[in-house]
Amino acid sequence: MSITSGDIVDLGRGLYAWLPPKRGWGLANCGLLVSQRGALWIDTPYDTILAGQFLVESQKRLPDGAGIDRVIVTHANGDHFWGAGVLPDAEIIATREAREHLHYDPTPQQQHALVAGSDPSTPLGAYLGRHFGVFDWSDTETVRPTTYFTGELELTLGEYAVQVSSLPPAHTTGDLIVYLPTQRTVFSGDVIFSSTPQQPGDHPVHWAGPLSNVIDACERVLATGAEVIVPGHGPVLDPAGVREHMAYLAYVRERAHALHAAGVPSVEAARRVIAEGRYPELGLSERLVVTIGSEYRHLDGSGLPGVLEVMADVAAVAHATEAASAGGTA
Template identity: 80%
Template sequence: MSITGGDVVDLGRGLYAWLPPKRGWGLANCGLLVSSRSALWIDTPYDAVLAGQFLAESTKRLPDGVGIDRVIVTHANGDHFWGAGVLPDAEIIATREAREHIHYEPTPKQQHALVAAGDPATPLGGYLARHFGPFDWSQTEPVMPTTYFTGELELTLGDYPVRISALPSAHTTGDLMVHLPAQDAVFTGDIIFSSTPQQPGDHPVHWAGPLSNLISACEQVLATGAETVVPGHGPLLDRAGVRDHIVYLEYVRERAHAFHTAGIPAVEAARRVIGEGRYPELGLPERLVVTIGSEYRRLDGSELPGVLQVMTEVAVVAEELERPHEPARPAEQ
């Protein structure tokens, strides 16, 4: 089984957004910026099949003789990064801090083996098979950025300025956002997982935090003045949509801090936030296990555990939510 398709949205002045055909783990939005002399990608799809589809759609929009010379990686999660292998000669740009997260994640082939060898009878094995089984990294070699930067980096593509800003630890330890002033647009990476009434999205998943940094990053997005916001996952947003997302983040932060103060363990706190039912339209509520766990670690000063431990906790909560006779527990007042 594979995931195919994807919508290409023309945002004007040589800018396009590639939006996956559905929501879920690993289905990231990507960008293409084209000038008369060169082109670049902002993020890449998760595996070679999807990246090949994005490359084919990109090629249709390139002038004769123009290739994709650069890839800007908003952060080092594989679903935004590993597809860069289909452009072996392109410059790959990331923040210097992104290297830390690259070493935290498994390689593509390690992840493929983990998913393929998992026992579907266990919570983790079943969860990985359902959500990651459609991807194929069996032949994917690790990719590494070729250009690292700190702070701000400004490029030009033809007549278009491209303003790249490194962000403090938030979704990961190496996030950046891309402001395209001529197109009045910002690509946020996974600082924002979006949802609208017409196109409900999923709960965000944040590996680093703190949530205060995510809120500040969203405010930085608004400070650009851009009217079009392309999030890491989910539908395109306007400025009001970003403000709505800030309200969501503030809610999760408030509840996490309240449960932490009360001495409630992080996974139980996630169960209770899910049980409050504030955002029933959002999918994958079990991902609050990751986000609230990250916030707890910031409050405690503790270290990030291994990704398999975290994903096992996610899978257990997801299994609980799928049992109709065992609903998520409501919060205690």
């Protein structure tokens, strides 16, 4: 099974958004800014196949002789970063704090081996194969940022200003947002996962938190005055859509705190929030295991578990939820 190329949306004044054709793990939005003096990307697709498709679409929109010289990485998750290898000479810009998350995630080669070698008869193996087996990292080399910054970074691309702002830990340690004042547009990375009635999205997944920081990051996006917000995943939003997303985050935070105070373990808390069915239009409800687990760690002061341990819990909850929906038993 393969994934077809995403849609390129013209946002005006040399700015484009590449939007994957469906929702799901790893299908991230990306940006392209073009001027007469060159171009840059904001994030990259997950594997070299999708990144190559985005590159072809990008090159169709470049002036003669221009190249893509920079990649701004909103955070270090592979689905926003690993495709940068198709631009081997580009400057890759990330926050200094993103280096911490680089050591947390597996490399492309490790992830390829994990997905290819997992037992599909187990909940984890079946889950990894279903959601990540569509990507191909067999020839994906590990990429590293070439430029790190702290705080604010002001760039120009021809006549366009590009304002890059680092954030406290939210979706990951090392998030940033990109504001393009001429276009009145923000690329938020994964501090925002969007959904609309016309294009339902997925439940967010937050690895760092706390959720109060994620909500504050959304406030930072709104404070730019942007009229268009391109989230890390899901359809393009206006400011009202961001506020609706903040209401979702506040709900999850309130439920996590209440269940923690009641002594409910984090995975069971995620199961209970899923069972409440507050946002039935959102897919991948099992990702609440990650987000609520992150919130619990801040309440407990506990350490960060390994990715595989977290994903095993995610897969187990997904298996149980699917079995319950089918009228069976987990």
